[in-house]
Amino acid sequence: MSPPPDSGARRSDHTPASRGLHVAHQVAARPDQPGLFLALAPMDGVTDASYRDVLTSQFSGHSGVSLCVSEFVRVVDRPVQSKVLLRHCPELSGDGCTASGVPVFVQLLGGDAEPMAQSAALAAGLGARGIDLNFGCPAKTVNRHDGGATLLKTPDRVESVTRAVRDVVPAAIPVTVKIRVGWDSAAPVMDLARASEQGGATWLTIHGRTRAQLYRPPVDWEAIGRAAACVRMPVVANGDLFSPEALHRCSEVSGCQSFMIGRGAMGRPDLFAATRGWRTEPLGSPEIARLLLDYVAHMRGRQMPSFNALGRLKQWLRMGALQREDLAAWFERYKRERELVEVTAAIAAHCRVHATREPATYLGNARAH
Numbered sequence: 001m002s003p004p005p006d007s008g009a010r011r012s013d014h015t016p017a018s019r020g021l022h023v024a025h026q027v028a029a030r031p032d033q034p035g036l037f038l039a040l041a042p043m044d045g046v047t048d049a050s051y052r053d054v055l056t057s058q059f060s061g062h063s064g065v066s067l068c069v070s071e072f073v074r075v076v077d078r079p080v081q082s083k084v085l086l087r088h089c090p091e092l093s094g095d096g097c098t099a100s101g102v103p104v105f106v107q108l109l110g111g112d113a114e115p116m117a118q119s120a121a122l123a124a125g126l127g128a129r130g131i132d133l134n135f136g137c138p139a140k141t142v143n144r145h146d147g148g149a150t151l152l153k154t155p156d157r158v159e160s161v162t163r164a165v166r167d168v169v170p171a172a173i174p175v176t177v178k179i180r181v182g183w184d185s186a187a188p189v190m191d192l193a194r195a196s197e198q199g200g201a202t203w204l205t206i207h208g209r210t211r212a213q214l215y216r217p218p219v220d221w222e223a224i225g226r227a228a229a230c231v232r233m234p235v236v237a238n239g240d241l242f243s244p245e246a247l248h249r250c251s252e253v254s255g256c257q258s259f260m261i262g263r264g265a266m267g268r269p270d271l272f273a274a275t276r277g278w279r280t281e282p283l284g285s286p287e288i289a290r291l292l293l294d295y296v297a298h299m300r301g302r303q304m305p306s307f308n309a310l311g312r313l314k315q316w317l318r319m320g321a322l323q324r325e326d327l328a329a330w331f332e333r334y335k336r337e338r339e340l341v342e343v344t345a346a347i348a349a350h351c352r353v354h355a356t357r358e359p360a361t362y363l364g365n366a367r368a369h
């Protein structure tokens with residue numbers, strides 16, 4: 001896998017020529033086109049619009065992220081309302097992209113073809129850049145209500161829900177599918193891939209674990225490779241991609257050139273750019289602290305209550321703690337803290353020691369509400 005130097009999304013500007021170039025970069029980075037495709041995985045409770053904005057704005061918009069996917073929008077027995085879609089994907093009120101020009105797909109989760117299709121049509125009408133279908137969520141409450149990974153038991157239902165959605169979404173808008181390798185074994189992964197393709201999926205993302213595994217090791221990149229080998233559509237490999245080296249190994253094992261990164265982005269927000277060879281130095285503590293404060297400021301700017309913003313901040317710290325000592329230390333120190341401002345003040349104090357930009361605005365934001 002050799003990262004092309006010019007692939008990946010970049011900050012858009014407004015001249016038609018550079019906009020054209022920008023679009024070309026994005027097309028080049030799509031998994032149905034040549035080039036390295038690096039998507040941010042949807043992670044409920046973490047990768048909201050604020051996180052997406054902060055992540056993709058890094059390095060003046062040269063974050064290396066090709067695509068974001070919204071946290072899942074649950075569809076039960078009736079189509080979701082526009083306001084729910086807009087809440088999960090506020091980018092829809094603009095051009096469906098983050099401020100840095102990275103497209104955001106709307107992810108829907110449900111097992112009932114009709115309301116899924118109606119919800120997808122609504123999202124497409126609101127300007128969604130793509131619709132992603134979640135057939136991998138392992139949460140018990142979701143699975144009990146016939147959603148997420150439950151559908152892995154019945155590939156024909158994966159096919160029928162995908163087809164119902166594909167039929168109502170304009171052809172120019174990708175409909176993509178995200179699965180795990182199976183419910184309790186990887187045996188059905190090829191059937192699931194074929195079902196997704198027959199249903200009309202533009203591409204398929206596979207998390208290399210079964211539902212029964214939850215997040216336990218080992219990740220099964222070989223199973224992803226078996227699935228990729230039996231379909232014509234691109235397959236995006238997902239699971240345990242925590243470093244550029246892991247992406248290379250995954251590419252060797254699975255044969256994939258397209259990747260989705262989830263938890264790895266929490267400890268290494270620079271992972272996308274680093275994989276492309278755009279960054280060689282890992283982010284220092286002040287830089288990651290700055291991102292955390294930007295995240296909080298963005299959430300508070302969207303009127304998120306401070307308690308919820310604190311929960312999301314802690315979630316980032318908790319997940320990043322697996323990869324970074326500074327995040328681990330901050331998580332240990334602040335995991336029981338109930339006041340957002342206490343945590344942001346402490347992180348800002350850290351920034352003030354090392355960083356050049358005055359963090360008071362973040363404190364101001366946090367205290368203002």
Ligand SMILES: Cc1cc2nc3c(=O)[nH]c(=O)nc-3n(C[C@H](O)[C@H](O)[C@H](O)COP(=O)(O)O)c2cc1C
Binds near residue numbers: 071238
């Ligand atoms: C906290 C959390 C929330 C998640 N929420 C979603 C979700 O909303 N939709 C989805 O398709 N997958 C979700 N996932 C799964 C991830 O998208 C991804 O498939 C998984 O974490 C494996 O990739 P990773 O090893 O790079 O993290 C979630 C994972 C985590 C840890």
